[in-house]
Amino acid sequence: MLDHLEDHERISYICRLLYEAYRLPVVWLNTEGETVQALHPLGQTRPPVEGVQGLPVEILEHIQSTANSGNHAAAAPLPLLCTTAYLENFVVLPLYGELEQTGSIVIGPSLYAPLTEENAGTLLRDHNIPPGRQEAWLQYYRNLPVLDRMRLYHAAILLYTLATGQALSISELLHDPQLLQPAQLKDSAPDLNLSYRRENTWLHHDPSQERELFRHIRSGDKNGLLQTHAGFNEDQYGLLSKKSQLRSKKNLAISSITLATRAAIDGGLFWEIAYTLSDFHIQHIEELKDIPAVDRALLAALCEFADHVKDNRRSKLSRTSALCQNFIFNHLYEELTLSKLAGVTGLNASYLSQLFKKETGFAVSDYIQRERIEEAKRLMELPGITLSDIATRLHFNDQSYFTKVFKKYTGITPKQFRHDRGIT
Incomplete structure (x- = not known):
C-alpha cells in the first residue's frame, strides 16, 4: 500500500496520518523502547506515577514482552487494546515483517467519555494520589481527547491496515485468546x-x-x-x-x-x-x-x-405510544417535534398524532409540555437552580411563558410551588 516509501518514511507517514485523522497522541518507539517520533496536542503530559513519566508502565512492559517473545509468526500481530488503571485507552501495534526492526506504534492516551472532576477525584483517591498531586491529574484528564469505543476500534483497524496492507474486522481485533482464558483460582477450582x-x-x-x-x-x-x-x-x-x-x-x-x-x-x-x-x-x-x-x-x-x-x-398503551413516551422521556432536554417522533416510530405524522391522543388523551405537544413541567418540578426541588435556568433548559421561550404553562398544569406559579415547599 505504501511500498514506494522507505521504512522510516512509511512509519512516519502512518503516524502523521493517524494523528491528523483522530487528533490522538501517536508515538513511534524503536525496538529499544526509545521514542523516534511523538505527535500529541499540547497539555497532555502524563503526571509521573511512582517516579515513571511518559507512557504507562503496563504499555512499556507489553511492548518489551512482545519484543522478547521471539514469536516471528507469518501472521502480523494484532493491535493491543489496553485500558490502564487510570482509565486511559491505548492502541499498541508491534511492527513485523519488513518493518519488524522499526519497533512499535502506540496510539493514545484517550478516554471513552469525559471524566467529571468528581469521578476523576474518586479514581485518584482509589490510587492513593495525594491531594497535592491531584490537580495535575485533573488538568491532564481535562486535556485528554475523547474517542468512543467504536471509533477507537476503527483507529486500531486503520493502523493495522496501513502498517500491514491487510484487512481486519472488529471481531478479529477483539478476539484475543489471552483475554478469553478463564480465570484460574489459586485455592480451588x-x-x-x-x-x-x-x-x-x-x-x-x-x-x-x-x-x-x-x-x-x-x-x-x-x-x-x-x-x-x-x-x-x-x-x-x-x-x-x-x-x-x-x-x-x-x-x-x-x-x-x-x-x-x-x-x-x-x-x-x-x-x-x-x-x-x-x-x-x-x-x-x-x-x-x-x-x-x-x-x-x-x-x-x-x-x-x-x-x-x-x-x-396501567396506561395499557400500544407499543408505538409507549415508544413515543420513552423517547420523550429520554430527550426532554432537546427540541421535540411530532415529525421527529414520526421518524422514530416510522409512522405518518398525522396518523401518529391521532393514535397518541386516542391512547393517552393528550396531543403530542401537550404531553411534551406536561412532562417538561413534571421535570421542572423535580429540578425546583434541587438547590442552586434558578427558574430562568429551568425555563431555558426545558426549551420554554421565556420565563413568563414557563410560568403560564406551569400554572396550567399545576394550578400555581413556580414561585408558589417553591414557597409551599420551603425552597428558597
Missing part, C-alpha cells in the same frame, strides 16, 4: 467446589425460583415478588467473595439488581428509568456497612422495580 457442594447437599437455589422472582417484576406483581423472595434460603446463595461476607452480599445484590433491571425493561418500563433506578440502588448498596442493611436495600430495590412496572402498565 469450579469442578472441585461443585463436588464439595453436592456431597454436602449445599446446593444453590433452584433456577426456576429465580425465574419466578423476575417474572413477578416483569409483570409488576410486588406481592408475588415478596412471596417468592421469602422462599429463598440464606444457605442457597453463592459465595462471590472469599475475603468478605459483606462484599459477597453486595456482589449478590448488584447481580440481582442487574437482572431486575432487565426484567423491568422487558415488562415495559422505560429503559432510562430502569437504568437510573439501577444506578441509584447500586450506589446506595455500595455505601452500606452491614449485611442486614444490604438485604433490606435489595428487597426495597426489587419492590421498586415491580411498582414502576405496575404503574407503567
Whole structure:
C-alpha cells in the first residue's frame, strides 16, 4: 500500500496520518523502547506515577514482552487494546515483517467519555494520589481527547491496515485468546467446589425460583415478588467473595439488581428509568456497612422495580405510544417535534398524532409540555437552580411563558410551588 516509501518514511507517514485523522497522541518507539517520533496536542503530559513519566508502565512492559517473545509468526500481530488503571485507552501495534526492526506504534492516551472532576477525584483517591498531586491529574484528564469505543476500534483497524496492507474486522481485533482464558483460582477450582457442594447437599437455589422472582417484576406483581423472595434460603446463595461476607452480599445484590433491571425493561418500563433506578440502588448498596442493611436495600430495590412496572402498565398503551413516551422521556432536554417522533416510530405524522391522543388523551405537544413541567418540578426541588435556568433548559421561550404553562398544569406559579415547599 505504501511500498514506494522507505521504512522510516512509511512509519512516519502512518503516524502523521493517524494523528491528523483522530487528533490522538501517536508515538513511534524503536525496538529499544526509545521514542523516534511523538505527535500529541499540547497539555497532555502524563503526571509521573511512582517516579515513571511518559507512557504507562503496563504499555512499556507489553511492548518489551512482545519484543522478547521471539514469536516471528507469518501472521502480523494484532493491535493491543489496553485500558490502564487510570482509565486511559491505548492502541499498541508491534511492527513485523519488513518493518519488524522499526519497533512499535502506540496510539493514545484517550478516554471513552469525559471524566467529571468528581469521578476523576474518586479514581485518584482509589490510587492513593495525594491531594497535592491531584490537580495535575485533573488538568491532564481535562486535556485528554475523547474517542468512543467504536471509533477507537476503527483507529486500531486503520493502523493495522496501513502498517500491514491487510484487512481486519472488529471481531478479529477483539478476539484475543489471552483475554478469553478463564480465570484460574489459586485455592480451588469450579469442578472441585461443585463436588464439595453436592456431597454436602449445599446446593444453590433452584433456577426456576429465580425465574419466578423476575417474572413477578416483569409483570409488576410486588406481592408475588415478596412471596417468592421469602422462599429463598440464606444457605442457597453463592459465595462471590472469599475475603468478605459483606462484599459477597453486595456482589449478590448488584447481580440481582442487574437482572431486575432487565426484567423491568422487558415488562415495559422505560429503559432510562430502569437504568437510573439501577444506578441509584447500586450506589446506595455500595455505601452500606452491614449485611442486614444490604438485604433490606435489595428487597426495597426489587419492590421498586415491580411498582414502576405496575404503574407503567396501567396506561395499557400500544407499543408505538409507549415508544413515543420513552423517547420523550429520554430527550426532554432537546427540541421535540411530532415529525421527529414520526421518524422514530416510522409512522405518518398525522396518523401518529391521532393514535397518541386516542391512547393517552393528550396531543403530542401537550404531553411534551406536561412532562417538561413534571421535570421542572423535580429540578425546583434541587438547590442552586434558578427558574430562568429551568425555563431555558426545558426549551420554554421565556420565563413568563414557563410560568403560564406551569400554572396550567399545576394550578400555581413556580414561585408558589417553591414557597409551599420551603425552597428558597
